[in-house]
Amino acid sequence: xxxxxxxxxxxxxxxxxxxxxxxxxxxxxxxxxxxxxxxxxxxxxxxxxxxxxxxxxxxxxxxxxxxxxxxxxxxxxxxxxxxxxxxxxxxxxxxxxxxxxxxxxxxxxxxxxxxxxxxxxxxxxxxxxxxxxxxxxxxxxxxxxxxxxxxxxxxxxxxxxxxxxxxxxxxxxxxxxxxxxxxxxxxxxxxxxxxxxxxxxxxxxxxxxxxxxxxxxxxxxxxxxxxxxxxxxxxxxxxxxxxxxxxxxxxxxxxxxxxxxxxxxxxxxxxxxxxxxxxxxxxxxxxxxxxxxxxxxxxxxxxxxxxxxxxxxxxxxxxxxxxxxxxxxxxxxxxxxxxxxxxxxxxxxxxxxxxxxxxxxxxxxxxxxxxxxxxxxxxxxxxxxxxxxxxxxxxxxxxxxxxxxxxxxxxxxxxxxxxxxxxxxxxxxxxxxxxxxxxxxxxxxxxxxxxxxxxxxxxxxxxxxxxx
Amino acid sequence: xxxxxxxxxxxxxxxxxxxxxxxxxxxxxxxxxxxxxxxxxxxxxxxxxxxxxxxxxxxxxxxxxxxxxxxxxxxxxxxxxxxxxxxxxxxxxxxxxxxxxxxxxxxxxxxxxxxxxxxxxxxxxxxxxxxxxxxxxxxxxxxxxxxxxxxxxxxxxxxxxxxxxxxxxxxxxxxxxxxxxxxxxxxxxxxxxxxxxxxxxxxxxxxxxxxx
Ligand code: SF4
Numbered sequence: 123x124x125x126x127x128x129x130x131x132x133x134x135x136x137x138x139x140x141x142x143x144x145x146x147x148x149x150x151x152x153x154x155x156x157x158x159x160x161x162x163x164x165x166x167x168x169x170x171x172x173x174x175x176x177x178x179x180x181x182x183x184x185x186x187x188x189x190x191x192x193x194x195x196x197x198x199x200x201x202x203x204x205x206x207x208x209x210x211x212x213x214x215x216x217x218x219x220x221x222x223x224x225x226x227x228x229x230x231x232x233x234x235x236x237x238x239x240x241x242x243x244x245x246x247x248x249x250x251x252x253x254x255x256x257x258x259x260x261x262x263x264x265x266x267x268x269x270x271x272x273x274x275x276x277x278x279x280x281x282x283x284x285x286x287x288x289x290x291x292x293x294x295x296x297x298x299x300x301x302x303x304x305x306x307x308x309x310x311x312x313x314x315x316x317x318x319x320x321x322x323x324x325x326x327x328x329x330x331x332x333x334x335x336x337x338x339x340x341x342x343x344x345x346x347x348x349x350x351x352x353x354x355x356x357x358x359x360x361x362x363x364x365x366x367x368x369x370x371x372x373x374x375x376x377x378x379x380x381x382x383x384x385x386x387x388x389x390x391x392x393x394x395x396x397x398x399x400x401x402x403x404x405x406x407x408x409x410x411x412x413x414x415x416x417x418x419x420x421x422x423x424x425x426x427x428x429x430x431x432x433x434x435x436x437x438x439x440x441x442x443x444x445x446x447x448x449x450x451x452x453x454x455x456x457x458x459x460x461x462x463x464x465x466x467x468x469x470x471x472x473x474x475x476x477x478x479x480x481x482x483x484x485x486x487x488x489x490x491x492x493x494x495x496x497x498x499x500x501x502x503x504x505x506x507x508x509x510x511x512x513x514x515x516x517x518x519x520x521x522x523x524x525x526x527x528x529x530x531x532x533x534x535x536x537x538x539x540x541x542x543x544x545x546x547x548x549x550x551x552x553x554x555x556x557x558x559x560x561x562x563x564x565x566x567x568x569x570x571x572x573x574x575x576x577x578x579x580x581x582x583x584x585x586x587x588x589x590x
Numbered sequence: 591x592x593x594x595x596x597x598x599x600x601x602x603x604x605x606x607x608x609x610x611x612x613x614x615x616x617x618x619x620x621x622x623x624x625x626x627x628x629x630x631x632x633x634x635x636x637x638x639x640x641x642x643x644x645x646x647x648x649x650x651x652x653x654x655x656x657x658x659x660x661x662x663x664x665x666x667x668x669x670x671x672x673x674x675x676x677x678x679x680x681x682x683x684x685x686x687x688x689x690x691x692x693x694x695x696x697x698x699x700x701x702x703x704x705x706x707x708x709x710x711x712x713x714x715x716x717x718x719x720x721x722x723x724x725x726x727x728x729x730x731x732x733x734x735x736x737x738x739x740x741x742x743x744x745x746x747x748x749x750x751x752x753x754x755x756x757x758x759x760x761x762x763x764x765x766x767x768x769x770x771x772x773x774x775x776x777x778x779x780x781x782x783x784x785x786x787x788x789x790x791x792x793x794x795x796x797x798x799x800x801x802x
Binding site for chain 1: 606607608610612613616617618620621622623624625635641644645673674675678679680681682683686701702703704705708709712713762763764774775776779780782783785786789790793797798799800801802
């Protein structure tokens, strides 16, 4: 019998029961929650007179609607405020292991605070009513986004009704060049497989270049698995994972720790495991990436030019390119490096951790934002990240460069709070989605790494970070 | 959830690939703490020329005339015909809520994004995967025929066009059962509460740190 993939090991260890057609009940270890996708689930529980199966599986905090400045003034938008207060009330009523209300010193983006507290661990199943739950796969946890009906289902039963995914291995061998980050690897992969390439799959990322990534880099990569269509991304835990988790608040302690790490070391795909699809990339060939269109698959290397629809034979795709160029206000064949920015956003669950901020600060140190760039927002992923950055003096570097140092939250990743693009404004963003209107109605988003975003803020246009 | 058995519905064609959930229901509407009332804001940025805000009365908002939902021939459509990777992006269930609230009961496309696909079933909206060739044909027929309708039969898993041609589609027995009966999945799962408890006890013994 062939060996098992990491995905199969995680799946098999959580099957409560299986129907003849392969539909399974999967046990859920960790339930992350935020204010946007949970209110209707709690309401459903109330209407049915149900109580949570295991409220200590819940880790929650508001992040989408919270402002990133003037915290003393509270949440001005009454609809946003109601949503945040509804989460407060629901957690009070139903309970949770960890809850950081608005303005708590540790509040942040849910996908940043889970790992930093050790509430995400290898071998777990992790769900959240949020597609970027894939982030937690960086620890070798089976983690994916669910809808609100499923949030309610997990609340009430601690299980999910699901079918096994197909297995894909994306192998990135070799070493990436200087200036090429986890974000560039993620974008290059999506450029190759397309936004639907991973549909129906759980993707395991492997190979030398993935092993070489830090834990935070692996989170960036798994975060964007969903942009490649895969609900879940995975990286097998290794010594780096164990080192990262050691001593974190909710990580196992004492004898449990020894037992846990012995188990975690078994969480790798067996040498003879079979994948349904294997895709290989050469790390050395990956260059800094910039998206030019309105889908993450519309991505190019920094040295490239914006595509010309006339060169696309498929009429459906040609229409897609034309529509994207029009929305983005770009002319075919323009060099990417000639694209000028109005705003820059460094933050989001993709790139708001301490290493991201260090990388951006290293680029910005001693420099000034271009006069043509109106605003550069630096939004740390959590209160802990913010304190760490301030202890290292990164905030001063940003402020001296003319950037704005903000409070943690989702911010301009999706503009549910006051941070947003105005119609027609163009932004270099370290977030994960460049959809029409994502960062504000009519706003134009280019996805890049933190280094590339910081360099663009200083130059006023995209630049190749390798020559910066 | 409303049960789904058969549907003889008017078809509305949305000829774009990769329609994302931000397009289906823009983020400002996600601030609602309710499950209903999203229909008027479905495809808000494509449908209206002004910027939509939650709670806005949509009856007199200025329309983008070219957008399919605004064309009188598609008024009252119950079947949405779409292209590849429909529903990609976020996990927001507000997307199927908006689609259902608008009046669509089925979506036909060559492929769907995973999370959106499973969210549909929870809300009585049937996502139907058809081959690219069939979808092409349906787009052509729909463009050529005013009042073009399709007949969806979930029991036999078939879709029939006005000429009587038909194709069949896949659905898992579990989902079919829940859709046909309009069942509450939580109630079904809780019938297995004993098994869940037994699993949980074993799991806790093996990995006590998961239950800290
Ligand atoms: S930072 Fe952006 S992608 Fe991440 S959870 Fe918040 S809104 Fe979603």
